[in-house]
Amino acid sequence: MMPIEVTTIQNKILLIRNQQVMIDRDIAELYGVETKVLNQAVKRNAERFPDRFMFQLTKEEASCYFSRSQIVTLKNNTDSRGKNIKYLPYAFTEQGVAMLSSVLRSPTAVQVSIKIMDAFIAMRKFLLSNAQIFQRLDSLEIHRIESDKRIDELFTRMDRYKIDDTQGIFFQGQIFDAYAKFQSFIAQAQKEIVLIDNYVDITVLERLSTKNNGVDVTIYTLPNTRLTTQDVRSFNAQYPTLTVRHTTSMHDRFLIIDNSTLYHLGASLKDLGRKCFAFELFDAGFIPDILAKVI
Numbered sequence: 119m120m121p122i123e124v125t126t127i128q129n130k131i132l133l134i135r136n137q138q139v140m141i142d143r144d145i146a147e148l149y150g151v152e153t154k155v156l157n158q159a160v161k162r163n164a165e166r167f168p169d170r171f172m173f174q175l176t177k178e179e180a181s182c183y184f185s186r187s188q189i190v191t192l193k194n195n196t197d198s199r200g201k202n203i204k205y206l207p208y209a210f211t212e213q214g215v216a217m218l219s220s221v222l223r224s225p226t227a228v229q230v231s232i233k234i235m236d237a238f239i240a241m242r243k244f245l246l247s248n249a250q251i252f253q254r255l256d257s258l259e260i261h262r263i264e265s266d267k268r269i270d271e272l273f274t275r276m277d278r279y280k281i282d283d284t285q286g287i288f289f290q291g292q293i294f295d296a297y298a299k300f301q302s303f304i305a306q307a308q309k310e311i312v313l314i315d316n317y318v319d320i321t322v323l324e325r326l327s328t329k330n331n332g333v334d335v336t337i338y339t340l341p342n343t344r345l346t347t348q349d350v351r352s353f354n355a356q357y358p359t360l361t362v363r364h365t366t367s368m369h370d371r372f373l374i375i376d377n378s379t380l381y382h383l384g385a386s387l388k389d390l391g392r393k394c395f396a397f398e399l400f401d402a403g404f405i406p407d408i409l410a411k412v413i
Contacts (some may be wrong), residue, residue, distance in 0.1 A: 127140075132209070148233075163221045216234070226264045288397075319388050337361070338363050381397055
């Protein structure tokens, strides 16, 4: 009999039901006997193999660990048509393997059992010495699954709140999408854009610079705005005409297009997509009242 390396046996040790086990056919191969001979010996000595020594795999376990072609088949001699009957493999724990050497009663079985015991011990030491690493890997996998769930949930909510030109919700991080929608509003303007926003800076002017030629822009913002006179002058040099007026009478943000379309914005234009916010198309009948109050 050729010497058997411990590593060869280790490769045949599986973790099933949180136990280190070996499958009957792998043990039979190491012992140099047929699988049915091994199992018959076990059946003749069933009292020596309690559940903690061996168990039969379920269909789910067998399909998980083995391909369909690997599940052993036996010929049913009582069936005249000679059909094959599939049976599920048996798994033997460390104690079960030790007991096998006593029922097979051969020098080879004894020597192989010793090798298998050594392999089980080596595997157990390896698992114990690397327990922290395995725990960290498990933790990383759990975090990955949780992250995937959060991403799936985000897309589900995005589908639920589909964005159109009348209303919508942008979630935190949808900066590009939010600005793209804002740019589509700006592109609608043919004559005039009125923006009411207390927190305007140079980035807002950059967005407004995409307006159609000939469209006037009026911004109502707080007196302590971050926009400077030079910012307004530079903008008008390329994209006339911008007028900045100060107001302290407004809290919310509004965007008025051509005095006929009114949007209510849940976030300042400089912060679109940085946090969750919503927008909504309001009745244009509110435009005169809003403009009267803002002045």
